[in-house]
Amino acid sequence: xxxxxxxxxxxxxxxxxxxxxxxxxxxxxxxxxxxxxxxxxxxxxxxxxxxxxxxxxxxxxxxxxxxxxxxxxxxxxxxxxxxxxxxxxxxxxxxxxxxxxxxxxxxxxxxxxxxxxxxxxxxxxxxxxxxxxxxxxxxxxxxxxxxxxxxxxxxxxxxxxxxxxxxxxxxxxxxxxxxxxxxxxxxxxxxxxxxxxxxxxxxxxxxxxxxxxxxxxxxx
Numbered sequence: 001x002x003x004x005x006x007x008x009x010x011x012x013x014x015x016x017x018x019x020x021x022x023x024x025x026x027x028x029x030x031x032x033x034x035x036x037x038x039x040x041x042x043x044x045x046x047x048x049x050x051x052x053x054x055x056x057x058x059x060x061x062x063x064x065x066x067x068x069x070x071x072x073x074x075x076x077x078x079x080x081x082x083x084x085x086x087x088x089x090x091x092x093x094x095x096x097x098x099x100x101x102x103x104x105x106x107x108x109x110x111x112x113x114x115x116x117x118x119x120x121x122x123x124x125x126x127x128x129x130x131x132x133x134x135x136x137x138x139x140x141x142x143x144x145x146x147x148x149x150x151x152x153x154x155x156x157x158x159x160x161x162x163x164x165x166x167x168x169x170x171x172x173x174x175x176x177x178x179x180x181x182x183x184x185x186x187x188x189x190x191x192x193x194x195x196x197x198x199x200x201x202x203x204x205x206x207x208x209x210x211x212x213x214x215x216x217x218x219x220x
Contacts, residue, residue, distance in 0.1 A: 022206040029184040029194035060193040067180055074173040081169055085162040089132050092155040127208035174204040
């Protein structure tokens with residue numbers, strides 16, 4: 001039997017590449033009549049299989065509850081780093097304020113968000129911070145003397161460090177989200193529990209438009 005995917009098959013290679021996007025859509029876990037019949041059969045055949053499956057469902061429910069707490073913890077870590085980055089960018093903006101007029105409304109909007117923000121709000125904050133960083137970089141290009149300012153240099157180094165920490169925290173968050181999204185469709189036990197509790201998939205972090213545009217830029 002031939003390989004279903006053959007990396008040597010040039011006919012299926014996309015020379016132009018492929019720009020992919022994260023789909024911000026929640027998919028609900030659903031089960032049909034077959035799952036109900038499956039549970040009934042377990043109880044009809046004997047009480048013991050039915051009891052075993054019942055305990056498995058309890059274990060699955062506990063698993064999802066613990067996983068939700070882990071997701072909250074991972075999200076809180078991101079929020080903490082993002083809040084620190086907001087403060088750094090605000091401080092940096094004040095340092096360059098005399099030389100260039102930055103969009104203060106951006107920082108005011110960012111400062112409104114704290115831990116507990118939704119996935120959508122958290123992505124919006126990240127996007128605004130990326131845009132703010134871009135504005136500061138443009139300011140440095142227009143006013144080269146600013147780069148010699150030690151406090152500004154230190155602030156931008158802190159900004160870069162915090163951005164790396166945010167990236168690492170996002171990876172951890174997305175790993176946990178992936179576990180959730182995978183397990184709510186693990187039939188029979190977890191999927192049945194997920195469906196009856198109204199669980200849906202969760203949306204991972206999405207790169208902002210600002211970052212996507214920068215990634216396509218010519219650097220050399």
